[in-house]
Amino acid sequence: MAAKLIGGRVVGGGGEGRSRRSFCRELLKRRQPRLPQFTVSASASMDAYKQLGMFSLKRKIEDAVLKAEMMAPTALELEEEQWMRQEEMMRDCDLWDDPSKSNDILLKLADTAKTVDALKDLKFKAEEAKLITELAEMNAIDYGLFEQAYDSCLDVSKSLHHYEMSKLLKDGYDMEGAFMIINAGSEDADSQIWVEQLVRMYTKWAEKLGREARRASLDKSEGFVSSASIEFEFEYAYGYLSGEQGIHRLITSSRNGFSSTSDEACATVEVIPLFLRTSPDLKVNDEDLVVSYSSSENTVWIKHLPTGISVESSGERSRFANKIKALNRLKAKLLVTGSKNVLEESRRYTSRPRKMVLDMKTGVEVSNMNSVLDGNIRPFIAAHVGMRQNS
Template structure:
């Protein structure tokens, strides 16, 4: 824990919390709303990190006391409880250790995820929906809010595409390792001959930018289309043309939002997504990392970064890290922390190798 404390520089965080607290207490803070948003957001982030470190340190101290008591009293129940606590604490320490590796420029940001069905027809659309459920279940398990901006349903089953945000500090740094092509191999439930089917889905992850990361988008560069929201099987979600599709003409970027109640709300949400993608593109181009930031993947053969195999055997394996799990259903239910941690460590190793 001492090493983690030094890497995170908890003392510096505490001092910054004091400084930001003084700014928050200023009477004129909200005269500049953009600065106020930045200050309060940074304060909340730092306080959360310090609180998590303090809580974990307290749990370790309690564990030490429990072990000491169990040894002195020869209490088998206390020792058994200590063993259970040790497993939980070890996992928490590993997660905090991984957090220290998230030092990229955008890693602290929330994540905006887009999933697209690739090659494989209806199985690919079904797979895209399964991946969306996997990520939202993971977020639920960690108590991270999720905002769904758009879901485009396929005709028979599944999703053509979906865009949603995971609202948590470091969500981008954590989930960015998921960007790429995911491959599913299984007996297709949509094939009446019961044949094995290979299908693909592409995952794109970009950071959600703050209000202070303003980017100007002239009205003449945007084409706005409105249409009626649709649900699975073409069912109408509502009876008004409230869904909004924005096309950024110079870049060809298209975003949609149909999950709000009014056209005005949908347009505002779509603009959030469009600006995030445009700013990610701009900043990534400046650093020559566009593919890394946006996940330039084709969702087809020879491009995959992870395999989900359900037949003839069952395994989920990441092709970059070689991390694998023999229980695909648990993975689809959101148990992906092992893949995320392995991916973050792999990325750090790759960055060090590239710098040497």
């Protein structure tokens, strides 16, 4: 019978008690084709580069596995206990007596079940990365295997980050999706190009999370994007992104001889909840609304007269669907803001002479602006969530 790895134990293949390391040796013998190996036979410079890369990957893998081993078992135990309590509550509750309460219990039970599955998957991936690392060390340092283990650890790190953040994000609409509107601060080309860069930044951020961001609308003026909206249809997107609301300012300084000039582009970012499972629980009077339609497309605009808040929707195939979506966006905006508010400066991006990004709300500063624009905004998001919890 062939040996198998089940739950971190090696079984079969001539005995139940065989060690993981002996199983690794057999697995290595059977591996075909072998991945490229980097040993001392390579040139000195190339060998040094590969060794440095290998040690760096190994350290990152060990850090991710250690964190998973410290957090995952306790977190999984707590979530499974909560799951059992919720199941008991559901058994004790008459689901037909109070449909609203029953629906809330069922939703929470489903959320906990998903969390338990995610934590089990996290533990498996951490064990997999650890095993692959052992295989690599036994195979005279196989850089390809270390890369494979590192890919598994990236998934572990993302899952851990998402779990940690989900425990912090407990405000009213944190668990909902997010609808983001980005508008150019002026009609100049620089501000409109800046809108495109911000759209790319938030799209790349979602990709790095393993999630999808859908561009709901893109309004162009003379070839440039004057306004854009993005839908993040995944849980906790609003909790993550609500701190991004405000004015995002790009400053570019240049020196010409003894004088220096500074160019500025800005865009406003608004974020409202995108309700994923239910419609916003808010009644809006029809007489308070002005609804208008485009003549050639299915775009729908709705203005709320008491507050002056306006919304639009153009991503659906029919006017009716766009009207429903626009109405939901209006309700979400009313729930979050209550009235028309002035956006404050949120973040300042300086491209020259020093490329850095400063968050005006939390004081967090990142020296690599290109990395931020490539979607690496986790430090800012974590700081915003932490600040909300402290307050």
